[in-house]
Amino acid sequence: MAEAQNIPVGSTTAGSIAVAAESTVVSRMSAPPSFDVADFPVPHGREEEWRFTPLERLRGLHDGTAVAAGEGVKVTVSAPDGVVVETVGRDDARLGRAGTPADRVAAQAYSSFEQAGVVTVPKETVLTEPIRIAVHGEGGVRYGHQIIELGAFAEAVVVIDHTGDAVLAANVDYILGDGAKLTVVSVQDWDDKAVHVAQHNALVGRDASFKSVVVTFGGDVVRLNPRVEYAGPGGEAELFGLYFTDAGQHQEHRLLVTHNTPHCKSNVVYKGALQGEDAHAVWIGDVLIEAKAEGTDTYEMNRNLVLTDGARVDSVPNLEIETGEIVGAGHASATGRFDDEQLFYLMARGIPEHEARRLVVRGFFAELVQQIGVEDIEERLLAKIETELEASVG
Amino acid sequence: MATLEIRDLHVTVEVENGTKEILKGVDLTVKQGETHAIMGPNGSGKSTLAYSLAGHPKYTITSGSVTLDGEDVLEMSVDERARAGLFLAMQYPVEVPGVSVSNFLRTSATAVRGEAPKLRTWVKEVREAMERLNMDPAFAERNVNEGFSGGEKKRHEILQLELLKPKVAILDETDSGLDVDALRVVSEGVNRVRETGEVGTLLITHYTRILRYIKPDHVHVFANGRIAESGGAELADQLEAEGYDKYVKGGASA
Numbered sequence: 001m002a003e004a005q006n007i008p009v010g011s012t013t014a015g016s017i018a019v020a021a022e023s024t025v026v027s028r029m030s031a032p033p034s035f036d037v038a039d040f041p042v043p044h045g046r047e048e049e050w051r052f053t054p055l056e057r058l059r060g061l062h063d064g065t066a067v068a069a070g071e072g073v074k075v076t077v078s079a080p081d082g083v084v085v086e087t088v089g090r091d092d093a094r095l096g097r098a099g100t101p102a103d104r105v106a107a108q109a110y111s112s113f114e115q116a117g118v119v120t121v122p123k124e125t126v127l128t129e130p131i132r133i134a135v136h137g138e139g140g141v142r143y144g145h146q147i148i149e150l151g152a153f154a155e156a157v158v159v160i161d162h163t164g165d166a167v168l169a170a171n172v173d174y175i176l177g178d179g180a181k182l183t184v185v186s187v188q189d190w191d192d193k194a195v196h197v198a199q200h201n202a203l204v205g206r207d208a209s210f211k212s213v214v215v216t217f218g219g220d221v222v223r224l225n226p227r228v229e230y231a232g233p234g235g236e237a238e239l240f241g242l243y244f245t246d247a248g249q250h251q252e253h254r255l256l257v258t259h260n261t262p263h264c265k266s267n268v269v270y271k272g273a274l275q276g277e278d279a280h281a282v283w284i285g286d287v288l289i290e291a292k293a294e295g296t297d298t299y300e301m302n303r304n305l306v307l308t309d310g311a312r313v314d315s316v317p318n319l320e321i322e323t324g325e326i327v328g329a330g331h332a333s334a335t336g337r338f339d340d341e342q343l344f345y346l347m348a349r350g351i352p353e354h355e356a357r358r359l360v361v362r363g364f365f366a367e368l369v370q371q372i373g374v375e376d377i378e379e380r381l382l383a384k385i386e387t388e389l390e391a392s393v394g
Numbered sequence: 395m396a397t398l399e400i401r402d403l404h405v406t407v408e409v410e411n412g413t414k415e416i417l418k419g420v421d422l423t424v425k426q427g428e429t430h431a432i433m434g435p436n437g438s439g440k441s442t443l444a445y446s447l448a449g450h451p452k453y454t455i456t457s458g459s460v461t462l463d464g465e466d467v468l469e470m471s472v473d474e475r476a477r478a479g480l481f482l483a484m485q486y487p488v489e490v491p492g493v494s495v496s497n498f499l500r501t502s503a504t505a506v507r508g509e510a511p512k513l514r515t516w517v518k519e520v521r522e523a524m525e526r527l528n529m530d531p532a533f534a535e536r537n538v539n540e541g542f543s544g545g546e547k548k549r550h551e552i553l554q555l556e557l558l559k560p561k562v563a564i565l566d567e568t569d570s571g572l573d574v575d576a577l578r579v580v581s582e583g584v585n586r587v588r589e590t591g592e593v594g595t596l597l598i599t600h601y602t603r604i605l606r607y608i609k610p611d612h613v614h615v616f617a618n619g620r621i622a623e624s625g626g627a628e629l630a631d632q633l634e635a636e637g638y639d640k641y642v643k644g645g646a647s648a
């Protein structure tokens with residue numbers, strides 16, 4: 001048996017490629033996946049999956065004390081013609097097909113939601129306008145469940161927009177039929193006090209393409225767990241993420257791509273900028289290539305740009321490979337300070353400091369912003385970056 | 395007429411075991427239309443002079459003065475110096491990922507000129523300047539200095555020189571790492587700017603090679619943190635023949 005190799009990737013990051021290693025993505029979890037919250041002990045903070053998360057700031061989502069309260073969070077769906085939008089009860093047969101809750105909060109959400117939203121794009125329906133799901137908090141607590149399903153060869157763009165103040169735990173299922181193409185942009189533009197913990201489960205059909213763009217700006221604590229599995233060969237998943245973590249914010253993105261089917265691709269690129277005292281970003285990138293997943297092609301990357309003192313990044317890429325018959329597998333992680341030489345170069349061409357900083361940070365995010373493909377979201381994102389930088393420059 | 399005056403300039407830099415004085419009293423006057431070559435051995439402080447004039451934060455001015463048309467340059471921030479008319483073509487231009495050359499050039503020209511150039515004339519201006527430097531138009535869409543070859547980086551520096559039209563241009567070892575063809579193209583670019591008569595040029599170099607293409611009015615030998623000797627173009631010929639030995643003897647700072 002090959003030994004695990006440790007590849008150092010930077011001072012504040014850790015990474016490893018494990019080849020048939022003892023400690024696996026699955027065994028590192030404190031409990032196996034389950035729909036029932038009772039199967040998970042209340043976390044104390046030392047578990048692998050909770051060790052970076054400030055439990056005391058989760059407002060009781062992790063220990064059963066957060067009780068859903070009435071109309072505190074509003075969900076509004078607007079969809080073009082041809083899309084079926086439903087609200088269903090807990091007994092609907094379509095629930096839980098894309099994935100199983102992997103931690104206590106996801107299981108709490110699954111055990112506690114009262115109604116689920118289901119958005120269906122029928123087979124071969126190609127949408128030209130995005131489906132928009134607005135989740136707006138007015139101070140309430142909510143356990144949510146949302147299903148987005150595309151029939152075979154359907155194509156859609158979905159924007160899920162989180163704003164306001166809320167304590168929200170949710171599971172979001174993306175189910176892609178054969179040859180379907182789904183782009184989901186999930187924007188976390190919460191007010192300062194919001195707490196948002198969610199698991200995203202994508203089940204990618206044969207020859208289907210899934211693109212997820214996660215944009216996290218706001219909130220006190222945001223912890224997202226995007227997961228991908230494949231239902232047939234030829235599937236592709238692109239997982240892109242941007243975050244801008246300010247003073248005191250905790251933003252955690254934990255990804256798991258399970259290559260459980262031959263000849264599938266995955267590409268993960270997450271980039272974050274941090275500024276201010278106790279800004280904390282966590283990125284966990286797990287990729288598991290199962291023995292049967294021959295012909296897999298996967299790459300994951302995380303980059304962090306630290307703009308000021310006092311911010312902290314934990315970046316942990318992890319690749320487990322159970323077959324050698326693959327096309328490619330790689331990962332990279334880097335965390336760097338703002339480069340003063342870049343600043344000098346731009347300023348030496350007459351560009352004022354605040355504008356030079358803006359250029360550099362916009363440049364850092366540019367390749368990901370271009371991936372969004374929804375114009376108003378791209379513009380809003382660029383405007384957000386400007387606002388964040390204004391705050392830092394003062 | 396624009397004049398850069400450097401008087402008794404002393405500059406230190408922080409090193410591992412304390413503070414080290416690199417420039418030990420530099421005096422130099424560069425007038426519009428003139429070309430001064432500063433030549434010297436490695437470690438003599440030539441690049442420190444260039445970066446100190448541009449305002450790099452690594453260097454501390456301990457005494458002396460620098461004025462441009464009587465204005466105190468040392469009081470200005472890096473960007474203010476550039477807008478006042480100082481330009482530094484860097485030996486090692488910095489990569490700026492995600493920022494395209496065209497965006498960079500326009501942002502820079504807008505800052506230096508005080509208003510955004512009119513789009514139509516600007517596009518033409520950039521295209522023509524790039525053609526003169528044998529640069530592919532696709533170059534404008536690449537990210538600043540990212541993946542550029544040594545020759546591309548230097549051409550890009552000279553492109554900026556042509557577009558920003560400074561009063562005083564400091565060229566820091568612009569010739570280093572260039573093959574003969576690239577050296578010729580870059581030198582022609584510098585000469586086009588010089589021929590306008592509106593720029594004072596401070597050409598910093600280790601080798602005499604570039605002086606075959608760019609004829610200096612004055613040559614200064616830089617050694618041990620100051621100008622050791624000044625003369626006309628004939629001084630370069632003497633250096634070509636004799637090297638720097640007589641200037642570094644005993645005074646070498648490693």
